[in-house]
Amino acid sequence: MSGVTAAAPAGGGLACGPLTTAGVIAMGNLDARIEGLAAQAVPGKLTAYGWGELVELTALRGHVGGRIDEAERAAALADMFVDRAPRDPRPLLARAQVAAQFHRFASALEDLEAAAVLGLDRRTVDEERAAVCQAVGRYDEALALCQRALSRRRDFATLAAMARCHAENGGAAHEADEAAEAETWFLAARRAYHGVSPFPLAILEFQCGRMWLVRGGPARARIWLESAVARLPSYVPALGHLAEADAVEGRRAAAVERLRRLVLVSDDPVYATGLARLLGGCGASAEAWFWRAHAAARYEELMARHPEAYVDHAAEFWLTVGGDPQRALRLSLQNLAHRPTPRARALVDRARCRVGQRQ
């Protein structure tokens, strides 16, 4: 059978999903496209459009492969792009998107405003601003921007943005209702997808799966995450979250197996952290210690290079297998100052509990 359909639904909702290109083809083609664009950049033949695409695809490959070095390369390319065309809004948009990925939200907003001054259309600016507002916990503002975009154009992009906005709205009074609402938007976005590239859809499904995992719905999370992995079998963050679902549901051996594979392909220490935690809990202390040390060293590097992007994960690491709750508290407070989200507050509360500070 050609193409990939969604995983079979356990709780309904994901049946007969859009058919997408097999992941092995899509990943090969992504590599081929990036190579082709990079080759054009050599003799200076790459158009501004091509530069933007090169930045975007490099960042995409970094996300799917769980490769921070690839995301860093995308950031370096975006900087080069801005240097080459300082009066063009497109490089600034590309750099803003990469900056947001690294949680440099103020820089992202500055670049977006500069791009708007240079003529970037307001709709694109607003869509990017909505993502930043959401990331820093300004949900009402993000929701208003998403609603405005949706009123102008109801398509996969605007529906997916709306879904993410509801999914991240952790401060909502009725969390379960908010998650159900978010899932409705995720499903609507999925239905509105008219393409065969697996990337947008796999990312959407991953985002919904992550939401359910955060909200304590591992079974529902699994349906979405497995659908994402059916589309892109090498999708590292989705596999990592499936390992988390495995662990939550008591399938520790399966989770360890998944994470052992991920730590070999990804340079993101989040998987080594998870593996060390699971191995430590089942008596494999030597291996757990190895991965703990590996993650600790990697978080030191990342905190030196991208403190905003990794402060929350580093805090989580020191709070758990890292075994330094004071440091975790310090980092979690830093994270809260940077992103005052309900999740950041919860992390601070957990760190305070660990060090004996009561609320």
Added chain:
Amino acid sequence: MSDHLSGTRAVADPAIDLTDLYAFPSPSRPGRLVLVLNAFPSARPGALFSDAASYRFRVRPVSVPMGNSGALFDVSTDEFALTCTFSAPAAPDEDGRSAQRGTCVLPSGASVSFLVNDEQGGEGDDVRCYAGLRLDPFFMDVAKEVETRAGGRLAFVPQGTNLLEGNDVLTIVAELDAARVFGPAAGSVFAVAAETVTLGPYPVRLERLGRPEVKNILMSENGVDSANKIVDLRDLYNEEDPFRLGPTYLDAYRSRLNANLGFFDGLDGKLDWTTQPDGTHPLTELFLADFLVVDAAKPYAEDSFFEIERALLEGREYTSCGGRSLNDDVIDTLYTLIVNAGHGPRVSDGVDGTVPALRDFPYLAPANPYPPEQAATIPKAPANT
């Protein structure tokens, strides 16, 4: 850039991004018609076709009214489709390349199977098919063309730079005996279009393609279309049936073409086309009938792109096969037509070709064996450890 990157959907998924369509009588096998559909701009070794889309040639008999200047083609509702689909790749070979199989379903319902990148292709029922990586035959000075539209003046230079030099594409080639495959009643003159559509019970059109540069040049936003300056029409246009534009956006396409064609006509400082009082340009409806027109009974000609259309415009009998050959300099032909209507010197972008196409199956030159290496100037990520 022909039809490369013609809209956001195409950019997001190069495997379904149609870059060019060609239709010409075989230069080496008289009586055989060759159809070529290219996809995946700047493809590299390892690039594969999507297994979730079908790649389709659509062919309709057409008659060319003569002696009536300004008439339009009379396109039959009879249609012949050659639909290609591809498998997920098998396990990688020794070189790490994945083998992909293709199938082309013919108008008769019979099918031809082939292995992607197998030079011999597959053959059956008077049709021979090839699919795989080849050199992109399209050539053009893209930078100067963009500068022309941005500056509102012809910016081409005598020695232009082919932006696509050395680039590869994924191609599908079908060489067929038109009389046998389409039947003698279909005649010898055909309208040819290509499209990619999703597989599954409710196919959605992803891309459509007829003539080169209809989307990227003729429908581009140049600040002259007062009806619509915001919406990129190309994604909408890509969803249209190649032989029947829907009514929803038709006026938007017309408005854009009327405005742009007036703009192009003025690039040399004089107007050669006479528009109607309501702004309708004489070429608009012809371009909206966006397909190649080829006469399979005429001998192969290297440079006969738009020849049948020009004859139609002038109310005279056409003399060549029309269609579009792989070596055809379509940018010069198109720009000359829209800038001076053929009344002045040929407008050239200064790029007259790339590696010439082959005269035999599979016609496109082999893929560039020495793709440029990645630049030292492209930054590498800092080391992890």
